[in-house]
Amino acid sequence: MIPTAFEYERATSLDDAVAKLAAAGGAGKLIAGGHSLVPLMKLRLSEPTVLIDIAHIPDFAGIREVDRKIEIGAGTTHHDVATSPLLRERCPAVADAAAVIGDPQVRNRGTLGGSLAHADPAADYPAVMLAVDADLHIKGSKGWRVVAARDFVQGVFTVDLAPDEVLARVTFAPVRTAAYAKLHQQASRFAIVGVAAALEVRGGLIASARIGLTGAASSPVRLSNVEAALGGQPASSETAAAAARFGGAGIDDLNSDIHASAEYRRAMIPVFTRRALDGALARLAG
Amino acid sequence: MASPVLPKLVGQRVKRREDPRLIQGRGTYVDDVKITGMQHLAFKRSDIAHGRIRSIDTSAAEAVDGVEAVFTGAQIAEFLGPMPIGTPFPSPDHRAVASDVVRYVGEPVAVVVARDRYVARDAADAVTIEYDPLPVVVDPEQALTGQPAVLHADFPNNAAVGPLPSGTGASPKAVDDTAIDQAFAEADVVVSQRMVNHRLAPTSIEPRGVVAHYEPGKDAMTIWSSTQNPHILRTFIAALTGLGQDQVRAIAPEVGGGFGSKINIYGEEYVAAALSKRLGLPLKWVEDRSEAFLCTIHGRDILAYVDLAARRDGTVLGLKLRLVADIGAYNMLLTAAIPTLTMTMASNVYAIPAIRATLTEVFTNKTPTDAYRGAGRPEAIYFVERAMDMLARELGVDPAEVRRRNFIPSDRFPFKTQTGAVYDSGDYAKALDRALEKAGWEGLKAERDAARAEGRLVGLGLSMYVEVCGVGPSSGLPTGGWEHSQVTVERDGRVSATTGASPHGQGNETTFAQMLADQLGIPMEHVRIHHGDTGVVKQGIGTFGSRSQAVGGAALHLAGGKVKKKMAKFAAALLEAHEGDLVFENGTISVKGSPSSAKSFADVAGYAYRPVKLPEGLEPGLSEEAFFEPSNNTYPFGCHIAMLEVDRDTGEPRLLKMVAVDDAGHLINPLIVEGQIHGGLAQGIGQALIEEVAYSDDGQPLTGSFMDYAIPRASDFPRFELESTVTPTPVNPLGAKGVGEAGTIGSTPCIVSAAVDALSGFGVRHVDMMLRPERLWRVINGGQA
C-alpha cells in the first residue's frame, strides 16, 4: 500500500500538461482524481516516476452546450456530471451512469477523462459514451485530434492515447430517450454488466438505436444485433423485450471472475438491455 | 446548598463519551505513537502458497539508503523462539518469520529495519527469494486425504485436531453412541445436509500495528499494540523476549475495532519486540490493508454434515454434526479452540436428547483462522437453525412452531446440554413471542404470499440462537477467566477507575462511568475510566467473548462497592453516624432521613486523604480493587426474523425487513447495546449476502482488497427493528450477559432461510452462503446452487 517514490508536478494549462508529459518521456503519468491511478500505485502495479496533476487546469472541468452539442471537460468529476441540471434535462443517461459509479468519495474525486483514459473494462462511462456516440478531443505535442468513442478503447486498460497526449473533453449530441442500467459488483460497485441504450424515436417508431455494453466483455462494445432488431419497430415495451433477447449473442470474450461467471454475464446482458431500453422508453413520455 | 438531583444512569440511553474525540480524529492510535530515533519495519512476504525457500538474497535491500538491518527467518530464529499458542492442542512449529517452508501467501520471510516506512517497503521489495514450489491444497476435505500436500510432517493427512467427539475435551475418551443411534432409529424424519460456513476477513477499520520500545538503560520494554488484551500481550511478549512481566509494559491505545482478530498475538509483534531488544531501538510496524487481508487471521470456514432426526410432530430426537474446520496453515493463539465452541453450542435453544458432534480441524495453504465475532457460535447456530428450517419445511410446519416445540423450558435452568454446556438462564418462548409480535409474523406471511401471487420471489426466515458470553471461569481459559478493576476516589472527589477489559469500540468508558456514578451518587462527568495500559491497569485479561460488561463490569461493581464501603466509614466518622445509615446521592453523603446533615462527596474524600482523626482500623486513602471470577459463562439468546426478496431476473437478494429481539440480561446502556447489535447484524447479514474470502486452487487470495471483498454499507439494509427481553443471569452481580456478538449469530441463518423460502417454488431445500446473485439465479434457472 506504499507506492514507489515519484516526483509531483502541477500542470497550469493543457499545453503545460502536454509539455510536461513529453519532458517525462514515458515515465510520467497524468493524475486527475487519482481514483484509478493511486490504487494501482499503492499496489506497485503502476510505478510512474513523475505525476503531473491536471486537476487544477483552468476550464478543464465543466459541462455546457455548444452548437446543440454537449461538451464535458475531461476534468469534470462524476459528481458534477451526475448532478448537472443541463445533462438531467438534455441527456439524462450520462448523468445516470455517473450517479451509479462507486460511492460518494469516488464520485467526488474521479473524473470523466480519468475513467475513459483508464479504460477499466467494468467502468460505467464507456457504455454511455458508445450510446451517445461521443467524440473524444485529444491534445498532444502534435496538436489536436478527435477520436470517436467506438474507436478509442483498444483493449483491457488500453486506449488510443499517446504518452504525450491529454484527453481534453468529450462532445456528443444529446439524446433524451436514453438510459443506463447496471448490475453492481458488490465490493467495488463497478459494473458486472452495464448497458446504455439511446433511441431516436420518430412518429412512434424507433428510427435508430445505439446500445453500449460494459462490464461483460474485455472491452465495451455496441450491441449491433439488438440495435438492428429495434430499427423501424414501434417504440414499445414489447419491442424492447423482443430485441433485448439478442443481447449477448455473439460476444465471445466474456469476463469471468469470482463475482460472476461468463455464463451468468451472458444471461445478464439481455436483462439489463431490456431495463435500459425500458428506461429510455419511459423518457419518451416525460 | 442542595446539589441538583442526579438521575440514575444505569439503564439510560447515554451517548458514548468516546465518540466526540474519535469522530473528530482526536484519538491516539498506535500509528500516532512517535518516539525519537524510532525505526520502521517492513516484512517481505511469501507470494506463493506453498514452497521451500531455496535462497534469500538481502544484499540489494541492505544497500538501500536508510536501511538499518535486514533479517531472514533463520537469523530471527537465533533469538526468537516459536510462537506459542493458547490452547491445549498439539501445534506444529510456527515461526514469526519462516526460514524453511512457506505455507500461505503473506507469510513473512524476511524483515527490514529502516529509517522510515517508505524506505523499509522499498528495501523489502528488493529482497529476492527463490522457492522450490510445493503442491498446494486449499480444499479442507481434499487436504484430509493427505494429497497433494502435507503441510506439517507431524500431522499426517493435515489433521490438526481430531476427529474429536463432542463433550470429551482435548483428549478423547471412550465415546458412547447408543443414545444417538437409538434416536435416529426411532425417528420418523431425518433431514441431512452438507453446509458450508465460509471464510471471512475481520476487516477492522484500523489495521494492526505495534511500536516496541526497549530501553537498555532501564532494561524494560514498552510495547504499544492495537490489541484487545494488553495484559495477555504482556505475558507472551515477556516470555518470548526473556523478560519478566515486571519489565514489560503493554499499551493498547485507541483501538479501531478488532472483532476478535486482535486477541491473537502476531508474529509482527514478537519480531518488533525481539528486534527492539536486540538493536536497542524503538521500532514501529503498521499493517497496511493489503497485509490485513493476507496476514490478519480469518474467521469461520467450517463445513458440516448435519443430520437431524425428529418425530413427525416436530420433536427433535437427535442431532449429528460432523464438522470439518479449515484452519489454514498454522495454529494461532486460539485457532484450535474456536471450532470446539461450534460443538459445544450445537444444542442451541433446544432440549435435544441426543447429540453427537465430531470435529476435525485441517491445515490448508491459507491464512490461519482464529476468533472472529461470534467465534464458533455463529457456525453452530447456522448449522442447527438451517436444519431446523429444513425440518419445518419437510413437515410442512411453521418454522416458529417447530422451534417452539423443542425449546428448553424456562423452568429447567441451569440446563446442561448433551454437548456439556450449562446454560445459566433463558426464556426462549418469550423472545420468540416478542419477535413474532414485533414482526407481525402472520401479517408478513400474508404479505409474502400476496407478493408471490404477483410473481415476486419473497421469503421469510426466522432463527433462534443462544450463545456463550461473559467468558468465563478460570477453568476454561489458560489465562484465567476473571477480570480486575480498581476504583480510586481522588482527593477532590473525582473518581478514577481502571478496568482490565480493554475496549476497542465497546464503549466501556461510558457504561462503566454510568455504573460508578450511580453507585457512588456522583455526576458521571466526575468519573474517568482508564484501560488498555498495563502500567496503569494493574491486572486484566481483556475484551473478547462479549465479556467486558459481564466480567469486567462485575469487577468494577465490586471494586466500587469496596471503595464506597470504606468511604462510608470516613463519612460516618465525620457525621458521627452509623455507616449503615448513610445515603450516597447527588454528590453528597448524608444520614438517611436527614438530608441537612449532608457532607459533600469531595469533602469526605478530602478527609480520607488527610484524616486528622483516623477512624479505628482504617488506612488513609480511598482506592480499592477487586477481581471478579464468574461462576459460569452467560448464555444470551434471541430471535431474529428477516424478509427478503430475490430478483427473478438477476438473482440479486434484497433484504426488506430485519427484526431482532435479543436478550442480554440487564442492560446498562440500551443505546450502546443497540449499537452493538447493529454492528453485529451488519456483519452477520454481510456473511450471508456479500462477504467471502476466496482463494484460487493454487492458494492465491482472490479477495485481497475491498475492490473484491465486500463489506456491508448502510444502504444495503432496511431500518433494523430491535427489541430486548430481559432475563438476568445469576452468574454475576449485574445480571448482565453480554451482547457484542449476538447480532452476528442470529442473523446469518435467518437470512439464508429467507432466501431458501423465497426460492422454495424452485424445489430448493438449502443454498450455501454467500448468496451471490449468480448462485440464486442458478437456482431460479433450474441449475445447481
Ligand SMILES: Cc1cc2nc3c(=O)[nH]c(=O)nc-3n(C[C@H](O)[C@H](O)[C@H](O)COP(=O)(O)OP(=O)(O)OC[C@H]3O[C@@H](n4cnc5c(N)ncnc54)[C@H](O)[C@@H]3O)c2cc1C
Ligand atoms: C472504490 C472505487 C470504486 C469505483 N467504482 C467505480 C464504478 O462503479 N464505476 C466506474 O466506472 N468506475 C469506478 N471507479 C473508478 C473511478 O471512476 C475512477 O475515478 C476513474 O476510473 C478514474 O478517474 P480519475 O480522475 O480518478 O483518474 P486517475 O486515477 O487520476 O487517472 C486514471 C488514469 O487515467 C489517466 N488520465 C487521467 N486523466 C486523463 C486525461 N484527461 N487525459 C489522459 N489521461 C488521463 C491517468 O494518467 C491514469 O492513467 C471506482 C474507483 C474506486 C477507487
